Amino acid sequence: MTIQVHDKRFEPYIAETELQQRIRELAYELSHDLEGKKPLFIAILNGSFMFAADIFKYLTIEAEISFIKLASYKGTKSTGNVITAIGLEEDLFGRTVVILEDIVDTGKTLSQFLPQLQHQQPRQLLVAALLHKPDATTHPVQIDYLGFSVPNKFLLGYGLDYDGLGRNLPEIYQLSE
Numbered sequence: 001m002t003i004q005v006h007d008k009r010f011e012p013y014i015a016e017t018e019l020q021q022r023i024r025e026l027a028y029e030l031s032h033d034l035e036g037k038k039p040l041f042i043a044i045l046n047g048s049f050m051f052a053a054d055i056f057k058y059l060t061i062e063a064e065i066s067f068i069k070l071a072s073y074k075g076t077k078s079t080g081n082v083i084t085a086i087g088l089e090e091d092l093f094g095r096t097v098v099i100l101e102d103i104v105d106t107g108k109t110l111s112q113f114l115p116q117l118q119h120q121q122p123r124q125l126l127v128a129a130l131l132h133k134p135d136a137t138t139h140p141v142q143i144d145y146l147g148f149s150v151p152n153k154f155l156l157g158y159g160l161d162y163d164g165l166g167r168n169l170p171e172i173y174q175l176s177e
């Protein structure tokens with residue numbers, strides 16, 4: 001069934017059961033790989049709130065989670081755009097850190113933000129992303145745990161919004177042609 005949000009129509013793309021199944025698999029892999037490391041998960045708001053909640057509840061190991069927002073502002077010519085994290089209070093030094101993102105699209109967000117986290121010298125810095133659009137990615141990012149590789153179409157639901165709406169949908173929709 002297609003749905004209407006603002007002025008656009010969207011069609012079902014990834015069903016809720018398929019999403020949950022894949023997220024369970026990712027949580028299983030993470031639990032296996034990071035057992036005993038007491039990883040710190042960092043979820044990037046707003047979009048990742050549902051993915052973060054689901055993957056975190058399927059983990060079977062000791063782990064911490066923290067939520068941050070990113071703010072982007074124009075830096076100097078040499079620094080380009082600068083992204084700062086709002087709400088990051090944990091010390092990452094020596095920690096196993098897993099960034100949780102709903103989607104890597106152009107890759108700009110993470111390719112700018114990950115080097116800043118590296119400055120804090122975590123022991124390991126990993127990325128878990130639910131969705132990746134390889135055909136849209138102009139700034140390559142290493143994704144260690146990926147849910148789905150998707151075509152370059154605008155997606156909606158499960159945290160992803162179109163102009164503020166649609167984040168509450170439990171499945172993922174794509175823009176109708």
Ligand SMILES: O=P(O)(O)OC[C@H]1O[C@H](OP(=O)(O)OP(=O)(O)O)[C@H](O)[C@@H]1O
Nearest residue numbers: 045046047102103104105106107108109
């Ligand atoms: O790979 P990129 O092209 O940088 O795109 C990915 C980013 O875009 C979305 O966030 P957005 O800035 O829309 O904010 P939101 O999560 O609050 O919706 C998404 O949650 C990622 O953080």
Ligand code: HPA
Nearest residue numbers: 105153154155156160161
């Ligand atoms: O496809 C998308 N949909 C919603 N928000 C997004 N942010 C990056 N890509 C997308």
